[in-house]
Amino acid sequence: MGRMIGGVLAGAVTAFVLIWLMQLVSHYVWAPPAIDPTDREAMREFISRMPLLGKLSIPLIYALATAVGGYVGARIGWDWRVGLGSTALVLLATIANLFMLPHPLWLAVLMLLAVALPGWAGARLGAGLALDPRVTAAPSDL
Structure with missing residues (x-):
């Protein structure tokens, strides 16, 4: 049980740290003017003016980080469902972020998919399983 909880937490922390690091780099590329992040209107304006490539970098960052987090969680917890916990x-944090900061609807949907699908794939790969959900045994067990 401790291994499962540790796996969930380690995978989530890994994903959060990667998101934070990659967004630090992204902020240098798409440097916002001095904006108060708690000012919803200023953030809405900044996001609306951000170039398309900048907007697309957000779900890409989330996808990469969540895939790695799901992989780490499954490796530590010895089960792909632990990676799903991560x-x-x-x-949940992404949903909270979408409520706190305004995003265009298409970007919000893309962000949710960019978390769910790569996280699932990372968890399956971390447990040594195929990406085909019908396969439930590791290749070495077959």
């Missing part, structure tokens, strides 16, 4: 925590 993914669920990142998904």
Whole structure:
């Protein structure tokens, strides 16, 4: 049980740290003017003016980080469902983020998919399983 909880937490922390690091780099590329992040209107304006490539970098960052987090969680917890637990925590944080900061609807949907699908794939791969959900045994067990 401790290994499962540790796996969920390690996977989620891994994903959160990767998101934070990659967004630090992204902020240098798409440097916002001095904006108060708590000012919803200023953030809405900044996001609306951000170039398309900048907007697309957000779900890409989330996808990469969540896939790695799901992989780490499954490796530590020895079960792909542990990686899904890590993914669920990142998904909840993403939903909270979408409520706190305004995003265009298409970007919000893309972000949710960019968390759920790569997290699931990372968890399956971390447990040594195929990406085909019908396969439930590791290749070495077959």
